[in-house]
Amino acid sequence: MPVIQNILVVCRTEPRHRIMLEEALPEASFTYAGPDSASEEAVAEADAIFGNLPPERLKSAARLKFLQLNSAGTDGYTAPGALPDGVLLANATGGYGPGISEYMLGVLLSLCKKLHCYRDQQHRALWQPLGEVRAVAGMTVLVVGLGDIGREFARRVKAMGAFVIGVRRRGTEKPGYVDELRLTEQLDELIPRADVVALCLPGTAGTRNIMNRGRISEMKQGAILINVGRGTALDAEALCDALDAGKLWGAALDVTDPEPLPAESRLWNTENLILTPHVSGGFTLPETHDRVVQLAAENLAAFARGLPVKSIVDLETGYRKL
Amino acid sequence: MPVIQNILVVCRTEPRHRIMLEEALPEASFTYAGPDSASEEAVAEADAIFGNLPPERLKSAARLKFLQLNSAGTDGYTAPGALPDGVLLANATGGYGPGISEYMLGVLLSLCKKLHCYRDQQHRALWQPLGEVRAVAGMTVLVVGLGDIGREFARRVKAMGAFVIGVRRRGTEKPGYVDELRLTEQLDELIPRADVVALCLPGTAGTRNIMNRGRISEMKQGAILINVGRGTALDAEALCDALDAGKLWGAALDVTDPEPLPAESRLWNTENLILTPHVSGGFTLPETHDRVVQLAAENLAAFARGLPVKSIVDLETGYRKL
Numbered sequence: 001m002p003v004i005q006n007i008l009v010v011c012r013t014e015p016r017h018r019i020m021l022e023e024a025l026p027e028a029s030f031t032y033a034g035p036d037s038a039s040e041e042a043v044a045e046a047d048a049i050f051g052n053l054p055p056e057r058l059k060s061a062a063r064l065k066f067l068q069l070n071s072a073g074t075d076g077y078t079a080p081g082a083l084p085d086g087v088l089l090a091n092a093t094g095g096y097g098p099g100i101s102e103y104m105l106g107v108l109l110s111l112c113k114k115l116h117c118y119r120d121q122q123h124r125a126l127w128q129p130l131g132e133v134r135a136v137a138g139m140t141v142l143v144v145g146l147g148d149i150g151r152e153f154a155r156r157v158k159a160m161g162a163f164v165i166g167v168r169r170r171g172t173e174k175p176g177y178v179d180e181l182r183l184t185e186q187l188d189e190l191i192p193r194a195d196v197v198a199l200c201l202p203g204t205a206g207t208r209n210i211m212n213r214g215r216i217s218e219m220k221q222g223a224i225l226i227n228v229g230r231g232t233a234l235d236a237e238a239l240c241d242a243l244d245a246g247k248l249w250g251a252a253l254d255v256t257d258p259e260p261l262p263a264e265s266r267l268w269n270t271e272n273l274i275l276t277p278h279v280s281g282g283f284t285l286p287e288t289h290d291r292v293v294q295l296a297a298e299n300l301a302a303f304a305r306g307l308p309v310k311s312i313v314d315l316e317t318g319y320r321k322l
Numbered sequence: 323m324p325v326i327q328n329i330l331v332v333c334r335t336e337p338r339h340r341i342m343l344e345e346a347l348p349e350a351s352f353t354y355a356g357p358d359s360a361s362e363e364a365v366a367e368a369d370a371i372f373g374n375l376p377p378e379r380l381k382s383a384a385r386l387k388f389l390q391l392n393s394a395g396t397d398g399y400t401a402p403g404a405l406p407d408g409v410l411l412a413n414a415t416g417g418y419g420p421g422i423s424e425y426m427l428g429v430l431l432s433l434c435k436k437l438h439c440y441r442d443q444q445h446r447a448l449w450q451p452l453g454e455v456r457a458v459a460g461m462t463v464l465v466v467g468l469g470d471i472g473r474e475f476a477r478r479v480k481a482m483g484a485f486v487i488g489v490r491r492r493g494t495e496k497p498g499y500v501d502e503l504r505l506t507e508q509l510d511e512l513i514p515r516a517d518v519v520a521l522c523l524p525g526t527a528g529t530r531n532i533m534n535r536g537r538i539s540e541m542k543q544g545a546i547l548i549n550v551g552r553g554t555a556l557d558a559e560a561l562c563d564a565l566d567a568g569k570l571w572g573a574a575l576d577v578t579d580p581e582p583l584p585a586e587s588r589l590w591n592t593e594n595l596i597l598t599p600h601v602s603g604g605f606t607l608p609e610t611h612d613r614v615v616q617l618a619a620e621n622l623a624a625f626a627r628g629l630p631v632k633s634i635v636d637l638e639t640g641y642r643k644l
Contacts, residue, residue, distance in 0.1 A: 098459055099455070102457060102459070102482070103435050103455075105427070105431060105482075106428070106431030106432055106434070107437065109424060109425075109427060109428030109431060109432075110431075110432055110437055112424070112428070113424065113425050113602075115428055115432055115438075115596070115598070116437075116441050118596075118597075118598045118599070119438050119441045119442070119596070120441070120445075122596070122598075123442075123590075125585040125590040126599075127581070127582035127583055127599040128599060129599055129600075129601045129606070130601070132606055132607070133421070133425075133601070133606045134607070135420065135421060135424060135607055135609055136424055137424070137609075138609070156481070156482060159478070159481035159482070160481070259449070261449055263447040265447075268444060268447040274437070274440075275440075275444050276437070276440045276444075277440070277443075277448075277449040277450060279455070280435075282451070284451070284455045285454070285455050285456070286454065287459075287460070
């Protein structure tokens, strides 16, 4: 059984969260700091770390046995040599789905009902109907990526009356929250069927530019694109071209490449594009913050007691081990 | 059996709608016009009218036996003497619920996720998180008015994980789409429990100013108010005061009093107020337009054949007869 004496917490915590952690491991000693402000000594002494310590700082973590990220994304932690040998890596999948999926439904409905355009009119005190809107009920929604976030979004949009096609890397047993299950390699034939393409993908080599110019051009006339995974999944120039050409009804991006998005980017001003500064997840929702700390407390306690840890990351793929 | 020879259609129709109507009553003669442009002669000759002919024009409708409105609201048609004696009045309840309830969920999620504020920031190319957001899951939502619209909204928000309290005038058998059923007279004790108060009420004497200053002041700190029924249901000045004081998280209004809203109204500029120009219903959704014409075709055919007509309006209450 690994000895877990010193735990370094670089994830932001409220007093209620510190109680949760310390009650889960009464025998351990906790140090709280920021990812950058944590002392070299605290890193060197840590048996376990909770939070996204910058990967370059991990080299100093000589005693580290377990790293619990506070994010679902594992970018930077799975590269060869990023982690000291023998360190177990877990992410915070499961914490973000409920919050991000509500955001996704919110931007989808905003686009469908033209709420972004009405917001602009409101500032000009303009009482003017803007014509036809769209219904989510009856739409075909392609959810690309069926992790925690994609799954929760699929559930919600299905409850609204959409026909949901879920796309994942592998597995063929259709879960109840989608109407149809497909594999990533079938993406090209699925895109032309979709009224909505929703990308909920982690940032891995396999997802880079997955929604490239060719695939955007194969989208249905009047379709909608949503991206909440990583900005790198999408050809942003091709998306702007498709919106400018009136091919798409609209798009919503919570992630861009790079972030923060430079002020001169074309994305800011493209019509019918809703842009938010990577806020669909994070700890903007208090319930998410609580869930992530709860998961960390359970995992730290389990690891210290030699029990199974949840959401271990496969360093080969960057995904959770199944 | 009433003889229905001449049918005047003043509801906007597309070619597909005219086919629906004419196939339902092949024996009748149809005249299509606008509510104001319809000739005096066409009104005088009409055995049945489909669409909201201005109430003052109904005096000339000497042969009228059946009036099928294209709206759910019946304002102006139920006043004593508004309709010639013996005319059966039906509204278009059932046609608008799916569309308006999606609008309602859209503005609720926009408020929860601060999408209106992010929209404003987007125009300034500002990449800046705006802090805490809210989740619909776990909220207590008070749906005031359980007609077609309230019912459909209750269904959707319950599927999102909210606890739904439905309020109606009468009846005690709790339908499955709410968690709790209450009567209008219990409103005062319910308002302080609600994270969201959603008004889906017709414009009747009983609903006028139902959300008055006192009731707005009894709302929970940080609650949200939505109104899609009639602008008269709400004290708009009191709402603006509550928003300015930071008592409410936000509000969304698709209806105002008067409409169009004058440019100098305080509502346009009040922070965290989303304002749209009475567009959640109407025929902005093609599916709604189809549903309403379908209902009219069925009702006209039923009436002509002496069969039961759907959604007959009780002239005493302005509501559908149960």
